[in-house]
Amino acid sequence: QKEVEQDPGPLSVPEGAIVSLNCTYSNSAFQYFMWYRQYSRKGPELLMYTYSSGNKEDGRFTAQVDKSSKYISLFIRDSQPSDSATYLCAMSASGSEKLVFGKGMKLTVNP
Amino acid sequence: GAVVSQHPSWVICKSGTSVKIECRSLDFQATTMFWYRQFPKQSLMLMATSNEGSKATYEQGVEKDKFLINHASLTLSTLTVTSAHPEDSSFYICSASSSGQGIEKLFFGSGTQLSVL
Numbered sequence: 001q002k003e004v005e006q007d008p009g010p011l012s013v014p015e016g017a018i019v020s021l022n023c024t025y026s027n028s029a030f031q032y033f034m035w036y037r038q039y040s041r042k043g044p045e046l047l048m049y050t051y052s053s054g055n056k057e058d059g060r061f062t063a064q065v066d067k068s069s070k071y072i073s074l075f076i077r078d079s080q081p082s083d084s085a086t087y088l089c090a091m092s093a094s095g096s097e098k099l100v101f102g103k104g105m106k107l108t109v110n111p
Numbered sequence: 112g113a114v115v116s117q118h119p120s121w122v123i124c125k126s127g128t129s130v131k132i133e134c135r136s137l138d139f140q141a142t143t144m145f146w147y148r149q150f151p152k153q154s155l156m157l158m159a160t161s162n163e164g165s166k167a168t169y170e171q172g173v174e175k176d177k178f179l180i181n182h183a184s185l186t187l188s189t190l191t192v193t194s195a196h197p198e199d200s201s202f203y204i205c206s207a208s209s210s211g212q213g214i215e216k217l218f219f220g221s222g223t224q225l226s227v228l
Contacts, residue, residue, distance in 0.1 A: 008152060032214055043115065043204060043219030044155075088155070097143065097208050097217050101155040 003027050006089055006102025015111050019076040023089035023102045026070065030091040030100075033065050035074045038086045038104065047087070048074060079109045114138055115207050117220025124195055125228055132190045132223045134205035140185040141207035145217075146178075149202040161188050195227045 006023045013019055021035075032051055036044035048063040050056045050072075056063045062075040072091075076083055088104040114137040124130050134144055143162050147155040159175075161167040161182035169175045177199075179191040188207070192199055204222040 002154075004154065006154075034214065036219075041120065041221060043117070043206075043221045045219070046215060046217070049215055092214060097145065097206070097214055098157060098160065099155075099214075099217075100157075101147075103152065103154045 003100050004089065004091055004102045006105060008103045008105055010106040010108065012108045012110060013079055015079060015081060015109055017079050017109070019079050019083070019107060019109075021074040021076075021087050021089075021105050021107070023072050024070055025072070025091055025100075027091070027093065027100075028067075028070070029093040031094070032092040033063070033072050034090040034092075034099070035061075035063055036088045036090060038088060040085075044088055079107075081109045081111050084108045115141075115205065115218045115220045117205055117223055119223055120221060121224040121226075123226045123228065126196050127194055130192045130195055130225060132192075132203055132205075132225075134188045134190070134207065134220050136186050136207045136218075139207075139209050141188070142185065142210040143208050144182055144188040145206045145208075146180060146188075146190050147204045147206070149204065149222075155204065158190075192225065195225070197227045200225055200227045 004025045035048040037047045038044040053065045053067045060077045064073045086104040086106045089102040090099040116135045118133045146158045149155045158173045159167045159169045167180035182188040205220045208217045
């Protein structure tokens with residue numbers, strides 16, 4: 001079993017849809033949970049960052065962490081074509097910058 | 112946000128040759144740089160961690176004699192794939208951070224697609 005599992009998709013949705021992206025993990029030591037967005041031919045950029053369990057909201061984006069289920073989610077409300085990108089979840093045990101990544105989910109939002 | 116420049120963005124080389132990839136932090140001092148590799152439909156996998164002025168620390172299964180990492184300055188780290196073979200064809204990406212800044216201040220380059228013929 002891989003440490004971090006993420007469905008690579010691809011996922012295609014109409015503009016305005018609510019998008020749900022998920023990752024599961026096996027290492028209970030993970031405490032830091034990140035979502036990165038990666039546009040084509042660009043490096044990943046940090047979108048959301050959560051420590052331990054709970055929710056975090058930033059504009060149209062909400063990150064949720066359920067440590068009891070070892071499950072994290074990213075919700076995108078009112079999705080826009082500009083949200084079309086690959087979304088990667090990443091985790092760290094100690095806050096160290098050594099990250100363990102999911103495979104990334106390619107999202108397309110159609111106008 | 113801070114900028115990490117990675118060059119080249121893609122390279123094609125013959126089997127047996129060596130390829131150097133550069134990773135530069137443009138507006139901050141990168142005390143630590145990380146090198147990742149990503150095969151098609153797979154996760155970004157950490158290859159090694161380099162601290163300025165020190166030898167790189169390689170992850171299990173990564174050949175340090177094949178993937179030479181140099182981090183001689185606070186703004187530049189290089190990854191050299193020596194005697195490249197087709198199985199080394201992959202997407203290589205670096206990330207950089209400044210000491211004590213934490214995960215939120217970790218920035219990635221745009222990656223290098225290496226194709227070995």
